[in-house]
Amino acid sequence: MIRMTGWTVCLSFAALLTAPAGFAQSNAPRPAFDVTSVKLNTNCQTGGGGRAGISPRNLALPCVSLRALIGVAYGDMLVGAGIGARRMEALGGPGWLDTDRYDILAKSEGNAPAGQSAAPMLQTLLEDRFKVKVHKEARDSSVYILTVAKGGAKLQASQDGSCTPLDLSNLGLEPPKQGAPAPKYCGSGRMKNGGSRMVADWYGVTMAELAGRMLSSYVEQPVVDQTGLTGRFDVHIEFVPDYRRSGPVTLNGVVTPDVAAPPADPAGPSIFAALQEQLGLKLAPGKAPLDVLIVDHAEKPSAN
Secondary structure (H helix, E strand, O other), X not given: OOEOOHHHHHHHHHHHHHOOOOOOOOOOXXXXXXXXXXXXXXXXXXXXXXXXXXXXXXXXEEEEEHHHHHHHHHOOOEEOOEEOOOOOOEEOOOOHHHHOEEEEXXXXXXXXXXXXXXXXXXXXXXXXXXXXXXXXXXXXXXXXXEEEOOOOOOOEEOOXXXXXXXXXXXXXXXXXXXXXXXXXXXXXXXXXXXXOEEXXXXXXXXXXXXXXXXXXXXXXXXXXXXXXXXXXXXXXXXXXXXXXXXXXXEEOOEEEXXXXXXXXXXXXXXXXXXXXXXHOEEEEEEEEEEEEEEEEEOOOOOOO
C-alpha cells in the first residue's frame, strides 16, 4: 500500500467507486476482503488518526464516519471509465453515523486484476459488520442551474496532451519523483488562496464536472449543468469565496452553528460575478431531481 495525501487521496476514494451502483442487497455471493478490522477511534481530534492508504485490494481508512463510508461504497460517482460529476449524498440513519469515527483496515491476498474495484468488497464489509441497508431515490431539490450567459461562453478548449487521463486501476501507485510537479489529471483541478481571492485552475474539465465538483463546493446548493456545451475545457477563474452564513447549516442531520467569517474583498468578484465576467457562464437558482442515498438501517459494528 502507498501513503497518500491531498488530491491523490480524493481521487483514490473516487477510484473505489468503479463498480456500478446496482446495490440492491441479495443473497448472491459478494466479493469480500480476506481480512477486515473495524475499530472505534475516540482519539481522532488529538492526532490519533494515522494515515490513509488505498490500493485496489487493500484499505487503511483512519477516523472515518460510517456515513462517509456509505457515500464512498455506494455513491455512484463514476460514469464509464472516469470520475463522474457528483457523488450522491447519504441521508437518514441514526446520528452516530456522523459522530462515531472508525479505523478501517481491510486486506485481500494476491494481485488485483486490471480494473479491479474495491467498491463491492467495501459494500460487503459494511453490510456484514454494520448491517447497512441503503436504497437510491430521486428527490426534487433546490439547485443552481449553470447556463451560458448572454454574449456567449468565454472558455478555452482543452488541447490534446494538455492533461493526463486518469487510470483508475493504477491511481497513485506511481507518485511523481521528488521535486517533479504533480500530474495535471484531466477533469481535476487545483485551488489556492491568493490573498482574499480563491484562484482555481481546472484541466480538461467537462461542464458537468465543473458544475458538480468545483462550483458546488462554493455555493450553498448543488449545481446542475444545463449549458449544452460539450467537450473539455481548461478553466481559470478568480473569485472571493463567500464564507458568510445567514444561520445554522444542517448537513446529514448534523447542525453546524453560524460562524463569523472574514470580510469579503469589496473589489473582488463573487463566484456568480466571476463566472459571468471571466467565463461567460451564469448561475441561477432552480429545481431539479437529484439522486440521493437513503440509509434504511445500520448497526454499530460487531467485534473483530
